[in-house]
Amino acid sequence: MMSKIVRTQANILYPLILIFGFYIVAHGHLTPGGGFQGGAVIATGVALVAISFGYGKIKKWIKKTNLTAAEAVGLLSFIIAAFTGIGTSFFCNWLANSGLIFGDTVPYGPNPGYLNTAGLLPIMNLAVGIEVLGGLGVVVMYMLSAAKASEVK
Amino acid sequence: MRKALMAASLFVLFAALLYVAVNPSDFGAELGDHLVFGEPKYTDMDSYFIHNGQNQTAANNIVTSIVFDYRGFDTLGEASVLFTAVLGVGVVLRMLRGDENDE
Amino acid sequence: MIFEELIQVLLLVGLIITAYLSIRFKDLLACAVSLGAFSFLLSLEFYMLQAPDVAIAEAGIGAGLTTAIFILAIKATHRWEVET
Numbered sequence: 001m002m003s004k005i006v007r008t009q010a011n012i013l014y015p016l017i018l019i020f021g022f023y024i025v026a027h028g029h030l031t032p033g034g035g036f037q038g039g040a041v042i043a044t045g046v047a048l049v050a051i052s053f054g055y056g057k058i059k060k061w062i063k064k065t066n067l068t069a070a071e072a073v074g075l076l077s078f079i080i081a082a083f084t085g086i087g088t089s090f091f092c093n094w095l096a097n098s099g100l101i102f103g104d105t106v107p108y109g110p111n112p113g114y115l116n117t118a119g120l121l122p123i124m125n126l127a128v129g130i131e132v133l134g135g136l137g138v139v140v141m142y143m144l145s146a147a148k149a150s151e152v153k
Numbered sequence: 154m155r156k157a158l159m160a161a162s163l164f165v166l167f168a169a170l171l172y173v174a175v176n177p178s179d180f181g182a183e184l185g186d187h188l189v190f191g192e193p194k195y196t197d198m199d200s201y202f203i204h205n206g207q208n209q210t211a212a213n214n215i216v217t218s219i220v221f222d223y224r225g226f227d228t229l230g231e232a233s234v235l236f237t238a239v240l241g242v243g244v245v246l247r248m249l250r251g252d253e254n255d256e
Numbered sequence: 257m258i259f260e261e262l263i264q265v266l267l268l269v270g271l272i273i274t275a276y277l278s279i280r281f282k283d284l285l286a287c288a289v290s291l292g293a294f295s296f297l298l299s300l301e302f303y304m305l306q307a308p309d310v311a312i313a314e315a316g317i318g319a320g321l322t323t324a325i326f327i328l329a330i331k332a333t334h335r336w337e338v339e340t
Contacts, residue, residue, distance in 0.1 A: 024312065029212040032308035034220065036231075040316035047324040068243075075236055082225060091225030096211040106211050118212035124221045124228075131232055135239040136321055142246040143325050147332035216309055 001054035010052040017045035021133075028125035029118040035125040039132025046133075047140045055144040064145075067138040074131025081123050095119030260304065267301045282337045284330050292323035 024031075025038030050058045085092030096119030097105050104117045202215055202223070210218040220228055271294060278290035295318030302311040 029214050029217050031214065032216070033312050034214075034217050034309065037309060037312040037316060040313060040321065044316050044320035044324075047321055051324055051328070071236065071239060075232055078232060079229070082229070091222065093210050093222050096209070104211070106207055106213060108207055111213065113213050118210060118218070121210065121212050121217055121221050125217070128228065128232060132235065135235050136317075138239055139242050140321065140324060140328075142242055143328045146246045147328045150332045 001057070002052045006052045010048050014045045014049050017048065018042060021045065021129075025125055025129035026122070027115070028129075029121045030113040030115070035128030036132050038125075039129040040136060042129070042133045043136035043140065046137045050140055050144055055148045058144070059141075062137070062141065064138055064141050067134045067141065069134070070130050071134030071138065074127050074129070074134060078124055078127035078131065081120055081127060085120070093119045093121070095123075096121075264301070264304055267297055267304065270297045271301065284335055284337055285327065288323055288326035288330060291326065292319050295319040295322065 021038045021040075021042035021044075023038075024033035024041060025035055028034040028038065046062065050062065082091050085094045088094065095101070095103055096117075097103065098119070102116055102119050102122055104114060106114065106117050202219060206215045206218050207213065210222050212218040212222075274290050274294040274297060278287045278294060281287045281290065295314060299311045299314040299319065302308075302314055
């Protein structure tokens with residue numbers, strides 16, 4: 001638990017950090033960034049809230065089991081999304097230019113960027129983002145709990 | 154003695170890096186002459202990605218299309234390395250848990 | 257462009273200064289904050305070298321998460337460096 005100044009600015013700042021992280025994950029195939037960078041930014045927001053409010057208060061809001069489950073689900077969905085193109089090869093991008101979801105074509109050269117393109121890449125970005133969010137968040141939560149446990153003694 | 158040796162080796166490393174930075178040589182071009190089995194003299198994967206990446210993967214960001222599509226196994230290895238590292242942190246720090254027993 | 261080169265020289269000097277300070281401080285909390293400043297300057301340098309992917313990753317992990325984990329570890333152990 002930090003001071004009131006830190007808690008107030010964390011309350012104001014953490015929705016902006018979460019929105020920025022989700023923007024980086026969702027626009028990974030259009031702008032710089034991607035799943036790993038966006039997940040790291042979201043985990044930074046989790047660390048900001050966790051450090052400024054203290055572990056005793058935060059462990060009701062952010063469960064470690066949920067973060068661990070998010071990590072495992074992210075890695076599994078990444079591998080499953082890679083396996084769906086097994087008819088041609090592993091990691092085959094069969095959704096691109098197919099007309100289905102995320103299946104529009106893009107013109108060659110500079111263009112403003114359309115969100116409904118790139119096939120499997122946004123799905124893999126989302127999966128890796130969830131995995132990195134869970135992994136780095138659970139590291140911070142384990143460090144918080146270990147710091148509190150060694151503080152008691 | 155050890156400090157003098159350390160300073161001398163650091164100076165040699167700094168001089169070598171400065172020499173390379175000041176006059177860049179065509180190191181790869183000379184190496185390319187001795188490549189075997191009909192390989193090209195200069196590697197042309199970058200121009201291939203730039204010209205065909207937008208048509209094949211329909212993504213504007215060439216870096217993402219390389220990381221997740223052309224070199225997908227790299228990303229798979231990176232994700233499993235992160236998973237294993239977090240698993241190790243959990244195994245080490247779980248025994249330090251204090252008075253909480255909510256899970 | 258002389259302006260970009262001037263900014264790059266300033267960033268590299270700041271990198272050397274923060275790296276030197278982080279090994280000279282006796283207060284470990286100041287060392288952690290100095291390493292955070294090092295990571296922030298390094299992410300700006302990556303952005304100046306036109307690598308925005310690495311810049312975002314460095315700003316998120318290096319300046320955010322690593323500083324938080326260092327501060328938590330210092331909170332659980334001692335704050336001042338002791339001479340052996």
